[in-house]
Amino acid sequence: MNLESSLITWIQKKSGKLSSAVKLGIGDDCAVVKFSGDLIFTKDSLVEGTHFKWGYQTLFQLGRKALAVNLSDVAAMGGVPLYALVELGIPKKFSQEKIKEIYRGIFFEAKTQATTIIGGNIVTSACFWISITLIGKSAKHFVTRSGARSHDLIGVAGYLGLATAGLHSIKRGLKGYGVLKKAYQKPCVLVGVGSVLAQKRWVHAMIDVSDGFLKDLNHVCCQSKLGAQIEITNLSIHPQLSLWAKKNNKNVFHALLSGGEDYALLFTFPSKHLKNIHKLLKNNGILFNVLGEITPKKGLFLTQKGKPHPLPKCLGYDHFS
Template structure:
């Protein structure tokens, strides 16, 4: 449901609200911040290597006001950017925030959005140093995130080697299930099954993982420092697309569908709802923001040991190979055709 139309904050008032966040969060990285909001540019100095990324979330593309609160929108806008720094093995430090505000988003909505942003900034100790505001036809947030890394402890895409094992953190498919339940909610209640057998908390867990993903910063830093990943990315666009991003041109990969870390409740719900091609959706949907990486096969034990140390599931799901083109999915050892239904941004 869209917000009720009210008078939008004027630019001066909105800048004051953003300046408050900047003041609150500067303390996390005061050793590198020279000048924050209040000049034409922010100024900072860092002796380490730098990482920079920009990502945005847009109404009716990445979220709808029917299913998201403004607090959740603000939170997710920063979380997905933190995941980009994690995907390089870095530490997030600073960020800029740009808001694109339609007429139907009011003062209360904007403040709630900013509360979401500052909540995440406090949790992950990142500092707001600048931004921009503009009118728009639909609500959108764009963030530029700046991180750093020490020595050569950074992991790039595209450095996988033939024979590498493929690993993934956490579970995949939860965001797809959340999206499905939200989109087809009334249809499910009327024509399929009553999901009361599943605790409300179970359903809410899927929804929360979709709306508020967890950037795997600690795990990625461990992989970088311990040299336990040859290539690394996060699953934002779906396993199908993101696995191709970490391969070299002459390489292929086998992905073992039976080994994919899928929540048992997801499997049960999909079975009850008679959802066809469940695996295809899990592989293609994306927005899980789990880490996906390749590592020397000899390091498998050390990689898996990180699971118990950090309390994060880690699963070996495939292998980088030579002699095949692209991605080959196997189910019970037999080739399994998967339709690439990855979301396209353009």
């Protein structure tokens, strides 16, 4: 049995029992799924040298993260994940055991979110990459980036800035900063929260913070044809982030505003739902901050204790820089 065939057989065994809706899973030309209603599709990739470097996380963590970044997109639409298609580009000298360890991470993350791996592809490549297509189901009301309304409040569920500080700590070989490193290596996605916010119709627009708070807020504003004003002193600063900034001579607000890969949820909502949202997130142990307001005037505007504060030169991660 060649490498591809043996891997497919192993993946089939590890994928577990299929739900009754999956008529045909891994092993054929296509998967077949029975479904009615609206489906959500998303696709994201992690490419060696572009999105990660070996040694910054374990193979297991890389597998988990590859699926987690897709799960976060579904969370931002208020959907529920169902199925995933996994494609790997593998260098010729990459061992089968390494591939299996990455898949173990994928299967672990899939299990935490009741997601089934139903197919995929394996190809040889000059560098390693992993690309996942995730299929979810939409709530009765799905949420987009373009639904923000003037005078909506701007809320964030989850901490900001931790992952970028964690990556810096890993790169520099800094001791400690366990919370920061974990945020980069094992991101926590808020699928359940996103789904409830959508089903309750408490939010008008939503996006996950993957490229940086300001960069992703700008996506919402541009697609909603509005602007935003942010009071930066409303940002909660994790104690480890504050310590990291102080000891490494870093601007903590740059990490908070422009750091990526936090996978927090950023959403806009009418003030009448503030108490409900606060209660939901508090009951789930998730940090919640109201950072500002959507404005009819286009553009992003920062204040610090009510006084104008300049925007950073870089709003967040640029995929083509």
